[in-house]
Structures are given as structure tokens and as C-alpha cells.
Amino acid sequence: METIKSYLDAMFSSMPNTPEVKKAKAELFSMMEDKYNELIAEGVNENTAVGTVISEFGNLDELAQDLGLTKEVEEVHEREQQPKRFVSMDEALEFIRCEKKRALLVATGVLLCITCVCWPIVTDAVWGFMNIDNYGAAMRFVWIAVGVGLFIYSSFVSSDFSFLRKEPCQMDMATTDMIKEKKAEFKPITAAAITLGCALCICAVVPIMIFDIDIFATFIFIMVGIGVWLFVYSGIINSSFETLLDAGNVARKDIKSNGNEEDVEYVSKGAKILMESYWSIVTCLYLIISFTTFNWGSTWIIWVIAAIAHKVFKIALVKED
Numbered sequence: 001m002e003t004i005k006s007y008l009d010a011m012f013s014s015m016p017n018t019p020e021v022k023k024a025k026a027e028l029f030s031m032m033e034d035k036y037n038e039l040i041a042e043g044v045n046e047n048t049a050v051g052t053v054i055s056e057f058g059n060l061d062e063l064a065q066d067l068g069l070t071k072e073v074e075e076v077h078e079r080e081q082q083p084k085r086f087v088s089m090d091e092a093l094e095f096i097r098c099e100k101k102r103a104l105l106v107a108t109g110v111l112l113c114i115t116c117v118c119w120p121i122v123t124d125a126v127w128g129f130m131n132i133d134n135y136g137a138a139m140r141f142v143w144i145a146v147g148v149g150l151f152i153y154s155s156f157v158s159s160d161f162s163f164l165r166k167e168p169c170q171m172d173m174a175t176t177d178m179i180k181e182k183k184a185e186f187k188p189i190t191a192a193a194i195t196l197g198c199a200l201c202i203c204a205v206v207p208i209m210i211f212d213i214d215i216f217a218t219f220i221f222i223m224v225g226i227g228v229w230l231f232v233y234s235g236i237i238n239s240s241f242e243t244l245l246d247a248g249n250v251a252r253k254d255i256k257s258n259g260n261e262e263d264v265e266y267v268s269k270g271a272k273i274l275m276e277s278y279w280s281i282v283t284c285l286y287l288i289i290s291f292t293t294f295n296w297g298s299t300w301i302i303w304v305i306a307a308i309a310h311k312v313f314k315i316a317l318v319k320e321d
Contacts, residue, residue, distance in 0.1 A: 003050050004032050011060050015072055024067040032057050085163060087171040092179060092244055095161045099240035102157040107232040109150035110308070114225035114301065116143035118218040125215035169247040176245070183241035186234075193234035194312055200227035201305055224301055228308055235312040242315070271317040278313070282306040 008029055015021045032053050039049035057063065064073040116139075123136030163169070204223035207216045266272040282302065290299040 004036060004053055005029070007054055008032065015069070018072075021069065021072060024069050028057060028063065028067060084168040084170040087164070087169050087175065087244070087247060089172075089175040089178060091161075092171065092175050095158065095164065095244065096182065096237075096240050098158040098161065099243075100237055102154045103233045103236035105150045105154035105157065106236060107229045109147040109154070110232050110304075111225040111229045112143045112147035112150070114228060114304070115218075115221050116140040116147070117298075118221050119143065121218050122215060125213070164243055164247045171244075171247065179241055179244045183238070183245075186237060186241070190234045190238050190312075190316060193230040194309075194316060197227035197230035197312075198309075200224065200230075220298065221301070224305060228305055231305075231308045231312045235308070235315060238312075238315045266317050275314065275317060278310055279306075 008025065012021065012025050015025075035056065036049050036053050039052055040046070044052070060069070060073060064070045119139040120136035123139075200223045204220045204227070207219040207223075210216075266275060286299060286302045289302065293299065
């Protein structure tokens with residue numbers, strides 16, 4: 001049965017992951033399973049039974065009308081007939097290099113936007129007697145301006161590779177294997193970045209709890225900023241590998257563009273529960289921390305961290321094909 005299941009997965013690999021297709025796939029598997037068991041009961045050996053089942057049910061074009069997938073099969077054929085742009089190994093390596101640069105720019109921009117609030121705190125704590133609060137406020141906007149500038153500049157870094165997300169592409173096996181190898185090599189770095197980033201965000205309140213001095217409040221934003229920097233940097237680089245691996249799979253592009261979260265498969269049941277209840281947990285934490293500390297002016301940062309962490313966790317917890 002494993003051979004039949006693998007063959008069925010291959011048959012539907014280019015089909016859109018919609019409820020209709022999933023239902024048709026389940027129905028076809030049930031028919032194949034019944035036929036296989038019937039042949040085995042008649043005394044047919046396993047290899048012959050598998051071959052008979054595949055020959056009878058293995059042509060999706062012939063079964064499309066019975067399964068109600070005529071439209072989907074036609075769309076697959078249309079996609080397959082479209083000319084595909086070839087992505088060379090040099091182009092793939094250049095894209096990864098550009099994405100690493102973009103990751104650095106975006107992560108640094110986020111860090112500057114988070115730590116910009118440190119300037120008024122520092123000027124008030126160190127030079128408060130000199131009445132130069134305006135300088136702190138001015139530097140805050142300078143920090144934000146630089147951060148936004150980095151965001152804008154980063155959008156041009158990988159603009160030459162926008163076709164990877166929009167056009168049908170193909171690449172040779174050597175390039176695909178190279179990308180998978182680099183992704184596997186980067187996985188421990190992603191895990192370390194998420195772990196350290198979470199630790200920094202959680203421990204950010206420790207300095208102000210130990211030292212009741214105003215200037216130590218800046219450590220909250222600095223530590224959170226560094227933690228978020230790690231999330232963003234590792235997340236963008238990890239996404240670059242996914243973009244390349246998905247470049248030749250138009251069906252998966254269509255699924256992702258539809259944003260159907262229900263079709264995402266996670267590495268474990270626990271991971272699925274975590275991701276499905278993620279925003280409820282974040283909301284509860286936000287309300288608990290805000291009502292406990294009454295520091296509503298700062299707790300908004302939880303949403304920034306949560307949004308970035310959600311992206312990183314999704315990359316780490318989604319089951320690989």
C-alpha cells in the first residue's frame with residue numbers, strides 16, 4: 001500500500017491544495033485501497049496487485065470527470081505548457097547573497113525603530129537638569145528616519161529576482177541539492193537565533209527590576225531590539241531557501257498566494273496547536289503584562305515581537321516536503 005500511496009501523492013503533487021482536491025484524493029485512495037484488498041483476497045501477489053491498481057486508477061486525466069477535477073486538471077496542463085525560466089546555480093547563489101544583505105538591512109532597520117525610544121530616556125536620565133529633552137526627541141526621529149531608509153533601500157536589493165516569486169521557473173538537480181544543503185546547514189543557526197532572541201526578549205525586564213534607575217529602562221528596548229534583530233535576520237535568510245525551492249512549483253505558489261492556513265502541515269500535533277492558538281496566547285500575555293505593569297506605553301512592543309516571531313516559528317515548524 002505504501003507504493004500506491006506514494007504513486008497517488010506523485011499524481012496529485014502538481015494539483016492545488018484545495019478542499020475539493022483533497023476530497024477527490026481521499027476518494028481515489030479509498031477506491032485504490034479497496035481494489036488492492038480485493039486482489040489480495042483473490043490470491044494475487046502484492047506486486048501484481050499494485051501494478052493492476054496503478055494501471056486501472058493511475059491516469060488522472062481519465063478520472064478527472066468522475067472525481068470532479070476537470071477544471072483543476074486543465075489548469076495544471078496549462079501551467080505545464082507555460083515556458084519556464086531556468087535558474088542557474090550562479091543565480092541561486094547570487095539571490096541568497098542578496099537576501100543575506102537584505103536581511104541585514106531590514107533587521108537593522110527594525111532594531112533602530114525599536115531602540116529609538118532610548119534617546120528620550122537617556123537624555124532625561126543623564127542630562128535632565130540641562131533641559132535638553134528636545135534633543136532626545138529629535139534623535140528618536142533621526143533613528144526612525146534611518147530605519148525607514150534601510151527598509152526602502154532593502155526593497156531594491158533583491159528586486160532583480162522578483163521573477164522567482166511570480167514566474168514559472170525550473171532548475172537542475174545540482175542546484176536544488178545545493179539549496180537544500182545550505183538550508184540544512186543554516187537550520188542550527190535559525191534554532192540558535194530563535195532561542196537566543198526569545199531569551200533576550202524574556203530577560204529584557206531583568207535590569208530594570210534589579211536596578212531601580214531610569215536609564216536601565218533602555219535595556220528593555222535594547223535587548224528586545226537585539227532579539228527581534230535575530231528573528232528577522234534568520235527568518236529572511238531561511239525564507240530565501242524556501243523561495244528558491246518553491247520557484248519551480250507553481251501549484252505551491254498558488255496555494256501560498258491564497259493564504260490558506262488550514263492547508264499548512266506542521267511537524268507535530270503540538271506545533272499545530274501552538275500555531276493555531278498563537279495569537280490568543282499573545283493577546284492574553286499582552287493584557288496580563290499591561291494590566292500588571294500599567295506600562296501601556298511600552299507593552300505595544302509585544303505585538304511587534306509577536307508578529308516577527310510568528311513568521312520565524314512558522315518557518316521552523318512547518319513540515320518540509
